[in-house]
Amino acid sequence: MDGSFLIGSKSETTDNTFRAMNPATDEALDTDFAVSTTGHVAEACKLADAAFDSFRELDPETRAVFLETVADEIEATDGLVERAMAESGLPEGRLTGERGRTCGQLRLFAKLLRQGRWENVVVDNAMPDRQPLPRADLRQRRIAVGPVAVFGASNFPLAFSVAGGDTASALAAGCPVVCKGHPAHPGTSVLVGQAIRNAIKKCGLHEGVFSLIQGPSNDLGKALVEDPRIKAVGFTGSRGGGLALMKLAQARPEPIPVYAEMSAVNPVLLFPEALKARGTDLGKAYVGSLTMGAGQFCTNPGVVLGIDGPDLDAFAKTAADALAEAQPQVMLTSGIHANYDKGVEKLTGEADVETLARGAEGTGCNRGQAALFATSGKAFLANPNLAEEVFGAASIIVKCADMDELKRVLSEMEGQLTITFQMDDADMDAAKAVLPIAERKAGRILANGWPTGVEVSYAMVHGGPFPATSDPRTTSVGTAAIERYLRPVCYQDLPDAILPKAVKHGNPLGLPRTVDGEVEG
């Protein structure tokens, strides 16, 4: 394995190195990875800026083929899943699936590029005879915002890392990417980075379209966000990390948008009739969603709201029994494991919080021991600590006095990625009354499923009001993610000879357009 980082087409090394840890054993893995310097960050940004104009003006077909080539190269990378397993502690099946999702989303963006609506071409034809003043010919399209900084996330070493959703959507938009690899999986990052570089070479693109910065220090990320050539930031991770990036980005001479997907507890609402009819099944399914992947998902169900009474007690009992049997799983890093234990310990010690169950205890390193708590609606309303995310398989059941209190609890919660309704037909009126509250709070509202498992598609919204994300106007999963990296430009009376192809009079790219307010093509 090559321990170099990637600045354009150059593989760079420094004397300063670090190693990945295997979280299952707390032992360092074998390869020394060179730590980038802030000088390398500047060099990568300079190359990205140099690549920008040519990359953004590629025909959509060429950029689509490039994305597909990245996917092909990732699939052709030997040892990728094995390395990701060693660096993340995640099992093979999960990582094979994640690789499929990573390549699938690259190919979906390729399809999107070919469909052409992403460019949002809008034409208002000239009206030279209009009174009192003529109207000029006006043509709008969306163009790439500029080079984008992407921060790899630890919990999806493939799907939200070097060639993950942020990178795929930025490249699709026509933005060169400078990626800061997550220090927990540098080997995985290099392998994927090399796949992107191979695709750049095969497609004959400018080397600056992609660079990979590596290292454990926050200074690299700071330098990246502060570089004047960077025009937007994509990040998935902790609230603290996201807030720090937002602050840096706002303090720049030219502030830039940060798309940070941060923290959520993803409330699950148990409506009374559903709880009565299938509380036992729900209890089991809940624990299944909660403990999947050691609970290390942004959409993990961290809070359950129900009306106090025997039906909720039965649900809680089933959940507690199931959770007690949950086997410990290796968490992503020792830091995440330590934070998880700290969060669980804090909740355990809070007044009016009952520990309903703990999962089986682990014997190896960094095993996350699941945890289930319960409290009252009143206590939950009084103590904001109880609504804080504990990243991992910990969740709290909130026993509300009645539906009014449940609504109040939901209303006072912070912004969320998801809100889940467990409801039967007889709950319809109650659910309808809660829906407006849920719409204000979350980017996705789902019924009779579980929030974990985020479809990569056209309609998906993986986003939501602060602090779920830094920007609720967008999504980080699904095709709409491309919109984060585009801005509109209007061309007024420009001669056809210099108009960009997308907005030329003859529509040579055959793009769908809105002309004088009506959709064409």
Add this chain to the structure above:
Amino acid sequence: MDGSFLIGSKSETTDNTFRAMNPATDEALDTDFAVSTTGHVAEACKLADAAFDSFRELDPETRAVFLETVADEIEATDGLVERAMAESGLPEGRLTGERGRTCGQLRLFAKLLRQGRWENVVVDNAMPDRQPLPRADLRQRRIAVGPVAVFGASNFPLAFSVAGGDTASALAAGCPVVCKGHPAHPGTSVLVGQAIRNAIKKCGLHEGVFSLIQGPSNDLGKALVEDPRIKAVGFTGSRGGGLALMKLAQARPEPIPVYAEMSAVNPVLLFPEALKARGTDLGKAYVGSLTMGAGQFCTNPGVVLGIDGPDLDAFAKTAADALAEAQPQVMLTSGIHANYDKGVEKLTGEADVETLARGAEGTGCNRGQAALFATSGKAFLANPNLAEEVFGAASIIVKCADMDELKRVLSEMEGQLTITFQMDDADMDAAKAVLPIAERKAGRILANGWPTGVEVSYAMVHGGPFPATSDPRTTSVGTAAIERYLRPVCYQDLPDAILPKAVKHGNPLGLPRTVDGEVEG
């Protein structure tokens, strides 16, 4: 004239009052306007929040009729143009036209609502048999972000004030508006506010859909932006004002977007062949655009770039001659006039800046005396002061050594609302080479026209990279302005009975949709 401000359906007064000044005479106008308190701000925000859920869920047709009714009520308001004339010093023809534009944009948003694409309904149908996992039914639409704070602008007392572009687009999106009226035209603001209130009453809407706060203190605006119920801010004004609002909004426990349209010098590029062929005409037209409305437009051409030589000299000579005859016009406020004089004085005293001409001197109050300057590309590159906006009829001609220096000057300028090309066919190659630079710098690029005069239409972009605006992903003029106040929500497997109409299975509103990636309707 009623000196009350409007909190929902209540007309409120306080003992603390202020008066509008007539800038043409520097005399106070007759009516005492009550100054709102921060308590009134909170009350208005509370009402807006209470109105939000019903207002955002109105059928698009009902909201369209409301916008049209606002336009009708504005047109039916006696004495509006007269009051705006007295408070702004703008002439009747300009304000009659501006009233037409204000009502026209309300009606255009009504049309947009009926067309339905603004709601961006995207459906991914369920795939229950998909392997290895089924796909859920996913339905996305965009919903209003919440109550919006709008700050009235001084330079468009109708089209960018109480019922101007920001208010129209926010109301169209389904966001209640709390407007902070500009203290320069409180009477105009009250008249327009009453027109909106009349429309709310006629349409039977919740009183909280609109409130008008009045007063000269910045504390009111601060309280408004800091109110937790406000979810976005629309502002047109100075860079200092916009930056202050951005800072307040970012410092909130829940940061919110600020759409501030701030400052620009709107470079005009004189390409060599156009300059040679029609430099004299260009010189005259330039001064016409520069001095229109005393130069008090965001898109005023504050900087002209050309290649040094006899053709540019001839252009400058014609422009200087025309400008020397420009009659002084009343500026909007004594503060704006004082700032203008200060800016002109500062430019006059800068090294390597030549004063080419001054307009005729005024005899009355607050008359803006036009000013034309020239400098070299080298001096312009060396001194950032020369690129600062002077709000009013002042402009500087930058004589670049060659096309490379011109490109460098443009590259190093800050973000702009517009960039104008004056070009002939023989300039095509040169213009083509400059276009990518222009695209990076501005929201609108126009050829052989002048940037003043902003069409309200589908394709318009009145926006641009910082500091032209706080958010280059949007526009404050044209139908796309609605997007600033919307966010996507995804509904997964929700029973049809509780799905919002826009995303119900039978499409009862008949909205255009994207279904499984293909456009329908």
